[in-house]
Amino acid sequence: MSSAQGLSWGILGAARIARALLPAIRAAGGKVTMLGVREPRSERAQAFAAQWGIERVGSYADVLASEVEAIYNPLPNDAHLPWTEAALRAGKHALTEKPLALHAGEAQALADAAAQTGRVLLEAFAYRFQPQVIRLRELVRSGELGEIRAYRGAFGFPLTRPDDFRWLAERGGGALYDVGCYPVNLARLLLGEPESVTAQARWTPGGVDVGLSGTLHFGASLASIDCAFDWGPVPTQRLTLVGTSGTLEMAGAFRSKTDTETALRVQTDKGERTETFPPHDGYAAMVAHFQRVVRGDEPARYPPEDAVRQARVLDALYAAAREGQAAMVNR
Incomplete structure (x- = not known):
């Protein structure tokens, strides 16, 4: 650009x-x-x-x-x-x-x-602008894995700074908002919009979710997400897809910028293979897209309504975790 x-x-x-x-x-x-x-x-x-x-x-x-x-x-x-x-x-x-x-x-x-x-x-x-995530969506849409039955996404890291705003409920703290939103977002990219959710959380005395696990119900597909501020000793990012015709695994699924090669592993009845992707700056790709949209050179890939739908799922997960029962996603 x-x-x-x-x-x-x-x-x-x-x-x-x-x-x-x-x-x-x-x-x-x-x-x-x-x-x-x-x-x-x-x-x-x-x-x-x-x-x-x-x-x-x-x-x-x-x-x-x-x-x-x-x-x-x-x-x-x-x-x-x-x-x-x-x-x-x-x-x-x-x-x-x-x-x-x-x-x-x-x-x-x-x-x-x-x-x-x-x-x-x-x-x-x-992370949505990383080539490995774009390829991931292509693989799911191609049907090579069959119908996706199970999605498992995990993102967590050790948050050791006691004065970080993410420990404060009134500032919008919590693991789901900070890192759990990524596996939720990717589940939506791959599977559409969930009908309902269930969730459980570990809460601090101040009402912040230090860890949360949830299940998103997509009809024939189930997506489980895990996130936390007390996993260690290093950040954890993993994705697994299980379909009727194959499986896929990827580490570092939610990285916005990669300095090393990223690997995507696929296994079907035709065998196993690994697809690799060179280091890439998703931040720069996102900004470039944003500027092209502003200039009228291309349509927005993710209009504001997508963020509204994302927020509805996060709302439902928090409601389910607090109330101890399934919550419908407001559409």
Whole structure:
């Protein structure tokens, strides 16, 4: 993508994940011209801007009042709705970290704001732009595995920082929002929308799910998802598909950027094979797609309504875990 097609960007906050998006924006031909933070004059904000060559530092509101065309919102989960909606209303396109919002009602409010303003809104699941995930969808749709009967997706890691917002219920913390949303999202990509869910969770005294396991019911298919903040010693990402004609396994299924080769293993009655994929930057691919959608060069692969449907499933999983009984997915 040439720089002529890139957008001018503003970043809301200096979150760790922003360090992955900044080079991705540049690789996609965009330019980050402004950083918005709570304390613009702080040493940390100024150092971050200097490190990444960002010309201006201001408040979140300053970014929305500037001439930037798009914003990236990696703020804590409870700040996704207010600042993304404010950005859309200010005429900015918005790439917002997952989960897009804390429940389906908030996600719908953002989808409505995008429709009303004519701005592009995308939930930042960069893993969906990895070639191995695109190939995975092709394999499932081809019927090589037959009808998928079982899906098993797991994503967890040891969260050792006690002051991390993900330990706070009021900030939208919890393992399902942070990492469980990935296997849920991929199950939806492969199997469609679930009819109902069941779930159980391990809760902190503050009401945050440190670990959650759930089952999504897709008629003839069942998808099990597991996520946690206390798995170790290293992050775990695994995917298994079991069909009527074969099986598939992939490690690192939810990585947004890979520095090493990724392997996808398939076994059918015709034998076994391994398909490999070179290192790839899903962040840059996502940003490039986002910018092409803004420029009108291609349709959105994942319009805001997809994020609303995702939120409905997360809502149902939390309801099932809290109430101890199956929950229907609101369609």
